[in-house]
Structure formats: structure tokens, C-alpha cells
Amino acid sequence: MKPRTRNGQDLLTPAAVVDRALMLADAEGLGAVTIRRLAHELDVTPMALYWHFASKEELLDAMADGLLTEMLAIAGPVETVPAGPWRQQLAALLDAQCTVLRAHPSVAPLVWTRNNLSDAALRLTERMLAVLRRAGFSPTDATRIARRAARMTTALVAVRAQFVDGDGDPDRVRDRLSALPIDEFPRVVEAAVALSGCDGPDEHYGLELVLAGIEAEAARLTPFSEPNPPPTPDRAPPQP
Amino acid sequence: MKPRTRNGQDLLTPAAVVDRALMLADAEGLGAVTIRRLAHELDVTPMALYWHFASKEELLDAMADGLLTEMLAIAGPVETVPAGPWRQQLAALLDAQCTVLRAHPSVAPLVWTRNNLSDAALRLTERMLAVLRRAGFSPTDATRIARRAARMTTALVAVRAQFVDGDGDPDRVRDRLSALPIDEFPRVVEAAVALSGCDGPDEHYGLELVLAGIEAEAARLTPFSEPNPPPTPDRAPPQP
DNA sequence: ACCTGAACACCGTTCAAGT
DNA sequence: ACCTGAACACCGTTCAAGT
Numbered sequence: 001m002k003p004r005t006r007n008g009q010d011l012l013t014p015a016a017v018v019d020r021a022l023m024l025a026d027a028e029g030l031g032a033v034t035i036r037r038l039a040h041e042l043d044v045t046p047m048a049l050y051w052h053f054a055s056k057e058e059l060l061d062a063m064a065d066g067l068l069t070e071m072l073a074i075a076g077p078v079e080t081v082p083a084g085p086w087r088q089q090l091a092a093l094l095d096a097q098c099t100v101l102r103a104h105p106s107v108a109p110l111v112w113t114r115n116n117l118s119d120a121a122l123r124l125t126e127r128m129l130a131v132l133r134r135a136g137f138s139p140t141d142a143t144r145i146a147r148r149a150a151r152m153t154t155a156l157v158a159v160r161a162q163f164v165d166g167d168g169d170p171d172r173v174r175d176r177l178s179a180l181p182i183d184e185f186p187r188v189v190e191a192a193v194a195l196s197g198c199d200g201p202d203e204h205y206g207l208e209l210v211l212a213g214i215e216a217e218a219a220r221l222t223p224f225s226e227p228n229p230p231p232t233p234d235r236a237p238p239q240p
Numbered sequence: 241m242k243p244r245t246r247n248g249q250d251l252l253t254p255a256a257v258v259d260r261a262l263m264l265a266d267a268e269g270l271g272a273v274t275i276r277r278l279a280h281e282l283d284v285t286p287m288a289l290y291w292h293f294a295s296k297e298e299l300l301d302a303m304a305d306g307l308l309t310e311m312l313a314i315a316g317p318v319e320t321v322p323a324g325p326w327r328q329q330l331a332a333l334l335d336a337q338c339t340v341l342r343a344h345p346s347v348a349p350l351v352w353t354r355n356n357l358s359d360a361a362l363r364l365t366e367r368m369l370a371v372l373r374r375a376g377f378s379p380t381d382a383t384r385i386a387r388r389a390a391r392m393t394t395a396l397v398a399v400r401a402q403f404v405d406g407d408g409d410p411d412r413v414r415d416r417l418s419a420l421p422i423d424e425f426p427r428v429v430e431a432a433v434a435l436s437g438c439d440g441p442d443e444h445y446g447l448e449l450v451l452a453g454i455e456a457e458a459a460r461l462t463p464f465s466e467p468n469p470p471p472t473p474d475r476a477p478p479q480p
Numbered sequence: 481a482c483c484t485g486a487a488c489a490c491c492g493t494t495c496a497a498g499t
Numbered sequence: 500a501c502c503t504g505a506a507c508a509c510c511g512t513t514c515a516a517g518t
Contacts, residue, residue: 012482035511045484047512052482056511057404109349113402117416122428125435129427142427143434148446155395162353164297176357187369187382188362194383195365206388212456213449252501275492287493288502296492484517491510498503 012044014052018062022104025063030106035059064110068120070100075127086135087215090149093127094207097153105161111154112147124150135218145214156206170196252284254292258302262344265303270346275299304350308360310340315367326375327455330389333367334447337393345401351394352387364390375458385454396446410436 020041025033035056039046053059074096082089101108116122125146132142174196182189260281265273275296279286293299314336322329341348356362365386372382414436422429 034509036509047485048483050512109399109402113399114404115413117413122420122425126425126428129431133427133430139427139431140434143431144445148449151399152392152395152446152449155392155399158399159349159353159391159395162349164354173355173357180362185362185366187373187379188366190373191369191379191383194380205384206392209388209392209450209453209457211453213451213453216452216456217449274490276490285503287504290493291501482518484515486513486515488513489511492508494505494507496503496505499501 012042012048012052014062017042017049017052017059018066021059021063022066022107025106026104030109033060033063060110061114063107064114065116065118065120067100067104067107067111068116068118068124070103071097072120072123074099075124086131087211089131090128090135090214091207091211093124093131094149094153094210097124097150098157098204098207101154101157105157108154108158108161112150113154137218137221141217141221145217149210149214152210153207156210170198252282252288252292254302257282257289257292257299258306261299261303262306262347265346266344270349273299273303300350301354303347304352304354305356305358305360307340307344307347307351308356308358308364310343311337312360312363314339315364326371327451329371330368330375330454331447331451333364333371334389334393334450337364337390338397338444338447341394341397345397348394348398348401352390353394377458377461381457381461385457389450389454392450393447396450410438 017038021033021038024038024041035049036046039049042048049059053062075093082092101111128146128150129139129142132145133139137145174192177185177188177192177195180189188195257278261273261278264278264281275289276286278299279289282288289299293302315333322332341351368386368390369379369382372385373379377385414432417425417428417432417435420429428435
């Protein structure tokens with residue numbers, strides 16, 4: 001099935017390069033994704049990659065788009081969106097994004113930061129907007145919220161991925177915090193244990209925070225409150 | 241006032257290096273902050289910097305800490321924290337962070353991603369925790385929320401800073417979006433104008449979203465609701 | 481069409497040496 | 500104590516050349 005050249009060598013395809021790049025990023029971080037390193041991994045000259053990608057930037061774009069495509073696969077086709085309350089639909093969409101991002105944490109910073117007019121990006125945007133419009137938001141507000149929600153989700157994962165802990169093991173950190181002057185840092189000392197622990201896999205917690213914010217926004221903007229949103233017709237202006 | 245060596249040359253100090261590095265980052269992005277470039281800017285050999293910083297990583301840490309120090313200066317001493325409702329106090333703290341981050345957007349990704357046990361970091365943490373504890377959160381919850389809030393704030397600015405727009409001017413983007421098949425992308429087409437505009441300086445909007453989320457969390461966790469939080473004594477367990 | 485080879489202007493960092 | 504100089508193993512990218 002793979003294309004082969006006459007001397008038995010596998011041909012290089014953009015998709016194969018992106019796959020390899022994602023694997024490299026997952027294994028050793030985005031910093032390891034280097035034109036030269038990647039070429040070596042693919043048994044090819046560095047400059048070979050420049051036939052398929054105009055620049056490294058373009059390769060990074062393709063990697064980001066790879067994640068968007070994965071998200072789309074998880075989210076399923078448009079018709080898949082269940083008829084439940086919009087909060088759940090929104091949560092499901094954000095959860096799908098979160099799942100993919102967590103699988104490729106070092107690539108997360110690249111997602112939704114380049115402007116994505118790719119097919120996958122547009123389809124994901126369409127789904128987000130559909131849910132928010134159904135929730136009663138105007139196109140403008142839906143856009144702002146969709147953008148915020150998507151970026152916040154990536155940020156939640158990305159920030160955690162970029163985290164480097166310089167000061168070694170948690171026990172030493174806790175001890176240092178506990179030893180602080182209690183009159184100057186009463187709250188820090190009190191929370192030394194919590195502060196020294198890494199915060200666990202709770203992007204979920206962060207997502208809930210974002211969702212709660214959106215819900216509060218929704219309550220402020222729309223006259224009704226869930227459940228049973230009024231019958232907002234698909235394209236016509238709101239009810240008379 | 242500046243230290244000088246006998247041949248009339250300014251002596252290199254860590255603070256001077258960090259200042260210069262921040263200026264460089266603000267002017268040309270974090271990517272321009274290079275040991276060699278920075279050394280050139282300071283009229284010094286690249287290796288001179290290695291006397292003051294063990295590695296580039298350590299220099300980046302120092303830059304991040306520079307921002308934390310600026311935040312602390314804006315936030316003022318602990319006693320400055322007004323007696324108002326905790327939402328406002330929290331908003332003020334996050335606003336201060338946002339202000340500083342917006343002044344150095346390209347450095348934002350570095351803030352709160354290395355573990356900060358520096359003086360500035362600890363003092364900022366103390367303030368955050370104090371506000372959240374007064375709001376009725378337990379030390380553990382206060383820690384989680386403080387972390388989330390701080391990271392989200394930096395993420396809001398950082399993601400925007402990392403944004404690279406590849407597809408040129410907004411008009412062309414809008415046209416492309418409007419030209420999409422309307423049966424496949426009804427919501428995108430509908431929101432073409434909103435989607436093609438860059439989203440303006442509304443980290444403020446994002447902050448409100450975060451705050452709304454925290455308030456919702458607070459309402460869920462504490463039996464009372466603002467204003468007039470119960471007299472939570474400073475260190476003793478909650479009221480009988 | 482697809483890939484190689486040599487070359488250029490950059491990186492961070494080490495190690496020995498100067499003052 | 501504070502800085503220089505030469506060197507090493509890396510970068511992304513261009514340009515001419517091979518098949």
C-alpha cells in the first residue's frame with residue numbers, strides 16, 4: 001500500500017513526516033523536533049524535508065492540524081451531537097479536545113495559536129458554534145466564547161506541559177515552605193502540603209471552571225435559564 | 241551608583257542582564273533572547289554571561305521572576321489589600337498580574353511554569369491564598385484555585401502572544417469563511433465577520449470568565465453566600 | 481518529481497586561559 | 500572575581516547538483 005520508489009526505499013510523504021514528528025514530540029518533547037533530527041529518524045537528508053514542507057513553521061502547523069484531526073475523529077460527525085442540554089454537549093466537545101491534547105502535551109501550545117482554516121479546524125469550530133448558538137448566544141458572543149473555551153482548554157494542558165520543576169522533590173519543597181516565617185507567610189505555611197504537591201491530572205477541574213464561567217455568562221446574556229432552551233430556529237432571527 | 245571596573249567599563253550584574261533580556265524579548269520576541277545576542281547587546285563575550293547564570297534556563301527563570309517582582313510592586317504590600325468583598329480583591333490581584341503580563345507578552349509563558357519559590361512568588365501566593373481563605377475556601381481548595389487562576393491568567397496572555405497569523409489579512413479570511421458551503425458550515429458562515437476579526441484586547445473578558453468560574457465554585461463549596469463572609473479566624477478551625 | 485551535498489550564519493556550552 | 504578565545508556539537512535554510 002505504501003508508495004515505493006524503484007530502489008525499494010519507502011517514499012517520504014508529508015503524513016509520514018508529521019506522524020514521526022508527533023511521535024518524537026511525545027517521546028522527547030517539542031524541543032527534540034528538529035529538522036535534522038527528524039530527517040535522521042526518517043533515514044533521509046535534512047533537506048529532503050524541505051521538499052514537502054516549505055519551512056519548519058509549516059511542519060509545526062501540520063503537527064497542530066494533526067491534533068485537530070484527531071479531535072474531530074473523537075467528536076464524531078455533526079449528526080453525532082446528542083440532543084441533550086447544551087452544557088453537556090459543550091463539555092463533551094471540550095473533553096474531546098482535552099483528551100487529545102493530553103495525549104500530546106508538548107504539542108498543545110501549537111493548537112489554536114496559528115489561525116486554523118484547515119478542514120479539521122473549521123469543522124470543530126462549526127460544532128462549537130452550533131452548540132453555543134443553540135444555547136442562545138449571538139454569533140458574536142458564540143465566537144468569543146468558543147475561542148476562549150478552545151484556547152483555555154489548550155492552555156490548561158499546555159501550561160502544565162511547559163512546567164519544569166527545578167527544585168527537585170516535593171518533600172524538600174514542603175519542608176522549605178513549612179519553614180517560612182509564619183507571621184509573614186501564614187497562608188503559605190498553612191497550605192504547604194497542598195502547595196508542594198503537583199496538582200494531579202485535574203485539567204478536568206480547570207475545564208469545570210471554564211464551563212462554570214460560560215454558564216454564568218449564559219445566564220447573564222439570555223432571558224431564559226436551562227433546561228429546555230426555547231426553539232431557536234436554525235438561521236432565522238430569535239423568536240418574535 | 242553603578243559599579244565600575246578600573247578601566248571605566250560598566251560591570252555586568254545579573255539584574256542588568258535580566259533587564260536587557262526583558263527589553264529584547266519585548267522588542268523582538270522571546271526567540272530573540274539568545275545568549276550570544278544578549279552578550280552582543282551588552283558589549284560582552286557570550287561566555288561572560290555564564291559567570292552570572294549557570295545556563296540559559298537559569299536566565300529564563302530570572303526573567304520570569306522579574307515579572308513576578310513587577311506584579312508584586314503593583315499589588316502593593318499585604319496591608320494594602322482593601323477590606324472589600326473577596327471577589328474584588330481577587331479580581332484586583334489577577335488584574336495586576338494581567339497588566340504586567342500584557343507588558344511582556346512573550347515572557348508570559350515562562351511565568352508560573354517553573355516552580356517558584358522565590359521571594360516574589362511566595363509573597364504573591366500568600367496574597368492569593370489570603371483572599372481565597374477569607375472567601376471560605378479550605379487551604380487545599382484555595383491552593384488549587386489560586387494555581388488555576390494564576391495559570392489561566394498567564395495562559396490568557398501567553399496564548400495570545402504565541403498566536404501567529406499565517407493567512408494574512410482579516411478581509412481575505414472573512415471572504416474565505418463566507419464562501420464556505422453553507423449547508424456544511426452554517427454557523428461558521430454566519431459568524432464569518434466575528435471569526436475573522438482578531439479578538440481584541442479582551443483578556444479582561446477571559447478574566448471575567450475565570451472569576452465567574454471561581455465564584456460558582458465558591459457558591460458550591462461554602463454554605464453562605466456573599467457579602468459579609470463569616471468571621472473566619474486567621475488560623476483556627478472554622479466556627480463551631 | 482524527489483532527494484543529496486556542501487556551505488552559511490546561527491545556536492548553547494565546555495574548558496583553558498587571561499587580568 | 501570576572502571576563503576572553505578557541506573549540507565542539509548542534510541548529511534552520513539556501514543553492515546547485517544529482518537521478
